Amino acid sequence: xxxxxxxxxxxxxxxxxxxxxxxxxxxxxxxxxxxxxxxxxxxxxxxxxxxxxxxxxxxxxxxxxxxxxxxxxxxxxxxxxxxxxxxxxxxxxxxxxxxxxxxxxxxxxxxxxxxxxxxxxxxxxxxxxxxxxxxxxxxxxxxxxxxxxxxxxxxxxxxxxxxxxxxxxxxxxxxxxxxxxxxxxxxxxxxxxxxxxxxxxxxxxxxxxxxxxxxxxxxxxxxxxxxxxxxxxxxxxxxxxxxxxxxxxxxxxxxxxxxxxxxxxxxxxxxxxxxxxxxxxxxxxxxxxxxxxxxxxxxxxxxxxxxxxxxxxxxxxxxxxxxxxxxxxxxxxxxxxxxxxxxxxxxxxxxxxxxxx
Amino acid sequence: xxxxxxxxxxxxxxxxxxxxxxxxxxxxxxxxxxxxxxxxxxxxxxxxxxxxxxxxxxxxxxxxxxxxxxxxxxxxxxxxxxxxxxxxxxxxxxxxxxxxxxxxxxxxxxxxxxxxxxxxxxxxxxxxxxxxxxxxxxxxxxxxxxxxxxxxxxxxxxxxxxxxxxxxxxxxxxxxxxxxxxxxxxxxxxxxxxxxxxxxxxxxxxxxxxxxxxxxxxxxxxxxxxxxxxxxxxxxxxxxxxxxxxxxxxxxxxxxxxxxxxxxxxxxxxxxxxxxxxxxxx
Numbered sequence: 001x002x003x004x005x006x007x008x009x010x011x012x013x014x015x016x017x018x019x020x021x022x023x024x025x026x027x028x029x030x031x032x033x034x035x036x037x038x039x040x041x042x043x044x045x046x047x048x049x050x051x052x053x054x055x056x057x058x059x060x061x062x063x064x065x066x067x068x069x070x071x072x073x074x075x076x077x078x079x080x081x082x083x084x085x086x087x088x089x090x091x092x093x094x095x096x097x098x099x100x101x102x103x104x105x106x107x108x109x110x111x112x113x114x115x116x117x118x119x120x121x122x123x124x125x126x127x128x129x130x131x132x133x134x135x136x137x138x139x140x141x142x143x144x145x146x147x148x149x150x151x152x153x154x155x156x157x158x159x160x161x162x163x164x165x166x167x168x169x170x171x172x173x174x175x176x177x178x179x180x181x182x183x184x185x186x187x188x189x190x191x192x193x194x195x196x197x198x199x200x201x202x203x204x205x206x207x208x209x210x211x212x213x214x215x216x217x218x219x220x221x222x223x224x225x226x227x228x229x230x231x232x233x234x235x236x237x238x239x240x241x242x243x244x245x246x247x248x249x250x251x252x253x254x255x256x257x258x259x260x261x262x263x264x265x266x267x268x269x270x271x272x273x274x275x276x277x278x279x280x281x282x283x284x285x286x287x288x289x290x291x292x293x294x295x296x297x298x299x300x301x302x303x304x305x306x307x308x309x310x311x312x313x314x315x316x317x318x319x320x321x322x323x324x325x326x327x328x329x330x331x332x333x334x335x336x337x338x339x340x341x342x343x344x345x346x347x348x349x350x351x352x353x354x355x356x357x
Numbered sequence: 358x359x360x361x362x363x364x365x366x367x368x369x370x371x372x373x374x375x376x377x378x379x380x381x382x383x384x385x386x387x388x389x390x391x392x393x394x395x396x397x398x399x400x401x402x403x404x405x406x407x408x409x410x411x412x413x414x415x416x417x418x419x420x421x422x423x424x425x426x427x428x429x430x431x432x433x434x435x436x437x438x439x440x441x442x443x444x445x446x447x448x449x450x451x452x453x454x455x456x457x458x459x460x461x462x463x464x465x466x467x468x469x470x471x472x473x474x475x476x477x478x479x480x481x482x483x484x485x486x487x488x489x490x491x492x493x494x495x496x497x498x499x500x501x502x503x504x505x506x507x508x509x510x511x512x513x514x515x516x517x518x519x520x521x522x523x524x525x526x527x528x529x530x531x532x533x534x535x536x537x538x539x540x541x542x543x544x545x546x547x548x549x550x551x552x553x554x555x556x557x558x559x560x561x562x563x564x565x566x567x568x569x570x571x572x573x574x575x576x577x578x579x580x581x582x583x584x585x586x587x588x589x590x591x592x593x594x595x596x597x598x599x600x601x602x603x604x605x606x607x608x609x610x611x612x613x614x615x616x617x618x619x620x621x622x623x624x625x626x627x628x629x630x631x632x633x634x635x636x637x638x639x
Contacts, residue, residue, distance in 0.1 A: 001374045026510075077510050199359050237375075239368035241358050260367070 001233075004252045007262075011255070011332050014262055018334070021269040022314045027073055027306060028266075031273035031284055032062075034093065035085040040112050041148040042137075044177060044212040049085045056276050057297075059092045063099045065274070065297045072303040075104040082109035083284065085276070088120065094127055101128030108132060108171070113159030114152055121159075121166035131171040133202065134160050138182035139189065146179070157192075164197045175202045175245075178228050179218040186231055194240075203232055204245035207340055208349045209285065222355045229356065232258040247340070248350065249333035251357025267338045268313025272306060280305050282313040285339035313338065320346040329353060362544050503567055504556055506540045517556055523548060542567040 035056055038049035057065075069078075080100055087093060087109055100107055108131030116124075116134075124132070136156055137143045143153040163172050174193055178186070186203070193201050205220050205228060206212055212219070220228065229250065235242035236258065244250075244258040247265075255262050267283035274280060280295045280302060281288075291312060295305040317335025318324035324335050324347070335341060336348045504512040506519040520540050540548045542555050544567075558564045 001371060003374075194358050197359060201358060236364075236367055237371040239360055239364045241360065241364050257371075 001253075001257055007252050007255055011262055014264060015331050018264055018269075021266070025269040025306070025310070025314065026077075027272060028077060028270040029079050029081055029272075030069065031081045031083055031271065033083055033085070033273065033276045033284055034087045034090045034096065036276050037089045038085040038112075039089060039114060039149070040086070040152055042135075042211070043146055043148070043215050043218065044179070044206050045210050048210055054276055056090070057274075057278055059095045059099065061278070061298065062096045065302070066100055066103050066105065069302060070103050070105070072301075075106070078105065080105050080107035082107060084110075086112055086115065088115040094123055097127040097129070106130060110135070110175075111159070112147070112149075112152065113156035114149070116159030116162050118162045118166055121162040124163075125166060125168045130169060131173070132163060132169065133173040133175045134163075135177070136160075136174050136189070136193075137177050137179075139185050142182045142185060146182070157196075160196060160198065171199045172197075173200045173202055174198055175204065177204055177206050178220065178224075179206045180220055180224055181218060183220065183224050183228060186228075190235070190240075200241040200243060202243050202245055203228065204247065205350075207247070207285070209287065209339060225352070225355050229254050229258055247337045248352060249329065249336055250352055251329070254356055263333065265334070265337045268310045272302075272310075274302075282310065283339055287339070287343060289343060317341050317348075321348075324348070327353065329357070366544055503539050504542050504559060508539075512556075512559065514560065517553070517560060520548070520553055520556055524550065524553060 036049050036054055038045075042049075066080075082097065084090075088111060090096070097107065105128075107129060109129060110133045113134040113136075134156055135147075136153065137146050138153075140153040143156070144150055160172065160174065163169060176182075176186075176189060190201075205225065206218050208219060229244070232242055232244050233254065243260065246259075246263075249255070249263040250258065267286060271283055272280065273282060273284045274297055275284070275293075278297045279293045280297060280300070281292050282294075286292060294309040294312075295302075316330075317338065318327070318330040318333070319335075321335065324330050324333075327333075333351075336351055340348060340350045342349050504516055506516040506523075509515070523540060540552055542552045542559075545551065555564070555567060559567065
């Protein structure tokens with residue numbers, strides 16, 4: 001819809017920028033996986049969360065680590081992204097985030113919202129939370145079945161309403177993972193969310209990763225993808241704060257039309273993550289393989305790891321696959337997102353070529 | 358859900374593109390055409406509370422009437438040019454050279470408003486610096502950082518200098534250029550004095566965001582003077598713009614370029630004091 005020539009020029013510029021980022025990465029987003037425990041059992045979980053017994057980092061360990069980050073990188077232009085599992089299951093959650101807040105870090109989090117009431121919302125505001133993304137994956141019955149949590153939908157939406165009621169947050173976002181089962185519910189969901197004072201609605205497709213691999217019936221068909229992207233675009237045409245996520249190259253038709261930016265996977269260049277046990281990696285959605293663990297904050301200084309390792313993330317995945325190497329779009333997609341790459345077969349598990357372009 | 362000037366502007370961009378497409382001006386490859394039923398609830402002009410013409414909408418948050426301009430095109434965000442910017446901390450004796458990549462970062466960056474309080478007008482020892490960072494959604498990059506004209510991830514005096522150069526050199530079109538798009542901080546579809554004033558207010562801490570503080574472009578004033586030249590009546594018309602605000606820190610922009618800017622019209626300028634060294638980068 002927008003001028004494709006302008007888009008091409010922009011993406012050409014982005015390609016050069018990305019090449020520079022590979023050489024000189026800039027830490028901007030630091031994901032902290034506070035726990036792998038979760039009170040839900042989502043069918044599509046990429047981290048296999050649940051009753052996971054694992055040594056979690058203590059408050060003092062986080063305090064030491066964050067102070068080190070502040071000393072090495074500063075807090076300006078940096079954002080902590082708190083995730084899990086369900087981060088609020090950590091009973092030391094507010095102690096940890098209080099430390100982060102006092103050190104001057106800006107932070108946001110993801111949550112299923114089920115543990116948020118007015119009191120928790122006030123505490124979240126007190127310890128400096130600015131943004132939050134709550135997962136609502138369909139209408140009530142669909143959501144509860146998908147996340148295998150009876151009552152989860154109501155409690156999640158109550159959590160959103162508590163956050164809105166308490167106020168003081170920069171961005172309250174709802175994220176919906178679209179599956180073949182719930183794609184027909186987008187209009188109904190829109191009506192519900194439109195009546196709420198949220199800041200944005202992020203719509204993303206289910207990814208063929210983690211537990212979702214065991215449920216192929218949930219994966220979107222080609223028509224489902226087209227419908228989803230047209231839906232998002234139409235909402236944006238109407239001025240609604242609806243957006244697609246950061247994943248996947250979408251082709252000239254949809255790039256910059258279903259989100260405010262062009263595709264770029266910044267795992268390992270802008271983004272680093274600390275797993276629940278202190279392991280250092282790039283993006284938490286990327287398959288958990290030993291070669292992707294770059295170090296551990298309990299034994300390594302993060303700055304050294306960030307500067308001297310991470311090479312496995314700072315390259316073009318397209319070079320590993322003959323089809324991708326010969327594709328005319330590889331200068332824009334670079335093999336597409338790291339988290340959806342099949343590192344055994346060396347191919348993307350989801351490529352929108354021949355679907356969207 | 359909250360509509361903001363940004364989402365309304367995005368809707369206007371789409372409306373313009375759709376209009377251009379219908380006249381054959383813009384090509385696309387929309388293989389998939391949603392059915393009428395699928396589009397029914399979503400397609401169409403922005404939803405607004407009051408009846409307005411498509412050229413103006415009322416921001417439901419601030420009740421500010423926003424004039425929407427014509428075709429914009431997508432906002433390019435990136436630039437690969439590495440620039441060396443020469444900043445003069447003291448025009449007489451000191452010159453500081455800063456080199457930084459003017460890559461347009463993906464929207465996945467935050468803006469930093471840094472306020473430096475100078476204890477002395479001529480020195481910059483031990484400045485008191487406060488830094489705030491705009492928030493981004495946890496997932497996915499945030500929208501383009503308006504005001505970050507030089508794409509260094511911060512909104513600071515160097516963006517002000519860049520904007521001033523753009524205005525005085527007339528490099529304010531087309532609006533599709535990522536620089537001009539990010540320079541249009543009052544979202545009126547053009548880059549001009551109002552954007553400079555707003556950016557200056559932002560750097561001074563008088564406003565903390567651009568969305569809620571939209572100010573209209575100041576209109577030039579025209580004065581006409583008639584005088585007699587013995588045999589003929591001559592008319593001289595002078596158009597003047599409002600005074601270009603002095604930069605918050607550092608010298609006027611022509612210190613960096615070495616040449617005085619070419620004014621678009623007659624511009625009344627005020628003498629700008631040299632405050633000292635600009636904000637230090639990492």
